[in-house]
Amino acid sequence: MRDHNTLARSAVAALLALGLAGGAASVAAADMEKCYGVAKAGKNDCQTANSSCAGTAKEDRMADAFIALPKGSCDKIAGGTTKAPGQ
Structure with missing residues (x-):
């Protein structure tokens, strides 16, 4: 059972790593958009004005x-906006 849990955790970690490695490139996909103002601390997808990396x-x-979300999802989240601060 323990080996099964370790394997599952490793698979999830690998998928997350692939997603984070894409960073801004994955946001450029036609079906995704940047959603500002909704990320939890330590869970943002890219750098901010005050921090240097995801x-x-x-x-x-x-x-x-x-954070990158499917297009149209950001507008459904309270406080979410697709416009960067200052735009």
């Missing part, structure tokens, strides 16, 4: 931190 947002819902 996963470094210091607090929940930072205005300049984004």
Whole structure:
């Protein structure tokens, strides 16, 4: 049972790593968009004005931190916007 759990965790970690490695490139896909202001602390997809890489947002819902979501999803989330701060 323990080996099965380890294998499952490794598979999930590999999928997450592939998703994070794509970073901004995956956001450029036609069916995805950047959604600002909804990421939890440490769960943003790319750098912010105050942090240098993905996963470094210091607090929940930072205005300049984004996550990639399927188009149209951001508008359904309270506080979410597809416009970067200052746009």
